Amino acid sequence: MIKTAIPFVIIGAGPAGLAAAIAYGKGAVILERNQEAGKKLLLSGTGQCNFTNTLSKEDFIRACRKAGPWLKSAIYTYDSDFFINLLEEAGCESFAREDGKVFPSSRKAEHVRDALLKTTMHNGAEIVYDTQVLEIKKSKNGFILKTNNDEIQCTKLLIACGGSSWQQTGSTGDGYFFAEKLGHKINPIKPALASVETSSQDSFSQCSGSTLQNIRADFITKTGRHKDTDDVLFTHRGLSGPLILNNSYLLEKGDTIRLHLVPDAETSVPKALRDNRHKIVLNALKALPLTEAIIASVLHYLCIFADTQVRDLSKKEINKIINFLQAGDFIIKQVESLETSMSTAGGVLLKEVNPATMQSRIVQGLYIAGEVLDYALPTGGFNIQAAFSTGFLAGISAIS
Ligand SMILES: Cc1cc2nc3c(=O)[nH]c(=O)nc-3n(C[C@H](O)[C@H](O)[C@H](O)COP(=O)(O)OP(=O)(O)OC[C@H]3O[C@@H](n4cnc5c(N)ncnc54)[C@H](O)[C@@H]3O)c2cc1C
Structure with a gap:
């Protein structure tokens, strides 16, 4: 059964999807296939979650190598201080190591995840668990999503399905499949942050x-x-x-x-x-x-x-x-294969997504954020920060 259109549907409750929901607030609905949010986030930094880095914005962008200039808008607007403050306001304090890596003071990844969830709820967004998106079709006024439970209509849509490594966390590469079906080109994926x-x-x-x-x-x-x-x-x-x-x-x-x-x-x-x-x-x-x-x-x-x-x-x-x-x-x-590598290189071509809004240049109303994008970032908190910043920018952009 097709329900009334939801203003903004987000596929995936990782750091990118949660940041977008926080930014958009009421009217945003996250569809998450797992029974809980941020399963990969919970594994990050060997369970301690190195979620960002104290580098200056300029050095952060330089460290992001080829993707740096493209990520500039998202990272400059929603930078590490913004992320650290947002978590702190939700009760998750953090500390920076001498090498610049930032962790929650408790050294527990779940506290970062829970702070993001708390802010998502506080801002009026919703999360529907156990809901796997299977297929997406473009409709006249938005999108129709076929899930394992239902068919859902939405006006705007964010693909925040993550990459394809550690598939037991829920990131099985669906985002590449959806984006390609909607007309995007995908740079071949391969393991990144691998031994x-x-x-x-x-x-x-x-x-x-x-x-x-x-x-x-x-x-x-x-x-x-x-x-x-x-x-x-x-x-x-x-x-x-x-x-x-x-x-x-x-x-x-x-x-x-x-x-x-x-x-x-x-x-x-x-x-x-x-x-x-x-x-x-x-x-x-x-x-x-x-x-x-x-x-x-x-x-x-x-x-x-x-x-x-x-x-x-x-x-x-x-x-x-x-x-x-x-x-x-x-x-x-x-x-090391995608099974155990920490990240996925390749993904949705950056030139097909507007870096100032995260909106697709191919499909009106479609947004793409997080690791599903074609970037390969170093270790040190860059991946979670990039997922957060691109997700937040997508959520803000989708409001207008
Ligand atoms: C072991 C390990 C350690 C890491 N450590 C760090 C670290 O310390 N610092 C750092 O910066 N990065 C680290 N990373 C990388 C970082 O965790 C990821 O880059 C980041 O989580 C990506 O965020 P995302 O929101 O784009 O995607 P994800 O976190 O992968 O979230 C995507 C979500 O989408 C959901 N989903 C996927 N397909 C569907 C569908 N069809 N329907 C519904 N839901 C769907 C998934 O279940 C998942 O919850 C680590 C990764 C691993 C594996």
Whole structure:
């Protein structure tokens, strides 16, 4: 049965959908397939929810890389201070870590989710749970939505279905399907904020858990080569940490990550060996800014026994150590899949959505916000802030 048209329907109660409902207020109805809101939000920041970052607006936009200029309007208008204050007014205080990441003071993601829900209700919007949108048709005056329960008419519609990673949270990629059916182009989706498995994992699994700060890397892919510097984490299967996570959307099986673990190895390795000539190579190399486990892994990978006396090392072996520490190649065996990656790259083409309103340039009355859009943002609270800002802007725009 078709009911009277709802002014503004929002598909999805993630941070983007909740922000839009808060902004629009009375007359907004969120349709959420789950029995609760923000299931992915609850997982974020390992349950602690790093929801934004203290970077200045300019630096925030710069950190958003290619999508930065497009996101500027949303982020500048509804920035981190706006988000922090909104949560605080609903009883969720926050704190910023030294690295700029902002978390709820309780370190509990549910407090961010509950504060968003409280404000949604306070502003007069509604949420209907257990309601999965299956199909959307454009009508003369708006949209007709087929759900698992009913058919619903609305005048304006926001797609805030999220991406396609961690599908058990409800974000199964429906937003791409709906947007495409309504005439939008979708940039192919792939995992983002993903770790990688490397072919040298047998040697390096022994240093699993070791982190190195500010490591320079070259990412050598089929489509080009680029550089970045950040912290890298060795895992039991390969590499992770911000350096890898933030660039993973560009990587594929067979690509190379060249790590400059000790950029001055040409001088520092001979010095370490000279200064410690009566030791075994493992102990001599402890003079370098590496953990013992990483040195042991490098030696294992290079087929040099860790207990070789420094004086017994051949010139060839010393050169192998220098070359690898200066520019060591890690070949990607596999990029973590969408099943467990933290985000999805690709999505609704940004040029088909007006960044000043989040309204579709293809379909009148249609709005699109959050991770369903074609952006790939780094770790550090950028994803939740971007979902919030684009959602809020969509809700405000839909009022007029
Ligand atoms: C493990 C993990 C950790 C993360 N940690 C962080 C972090 O610390 N900081 C950060 O910034 N980002 C983090 N992220 C990313 C961040 O959570 C997402 O980018 C953000 O939640 C996206 O918000 P959204 O509102 O666009 O979509 P989502 O949060 O995915 O919400 C979409 C909603 O739409 C609903 N839905 C989908 N299809 C339908 C349909 N057909 N009908 C009805 N409802 C539907 C879903 O059930 C879901 O509730 C993390 C992600 C993961 C998986």
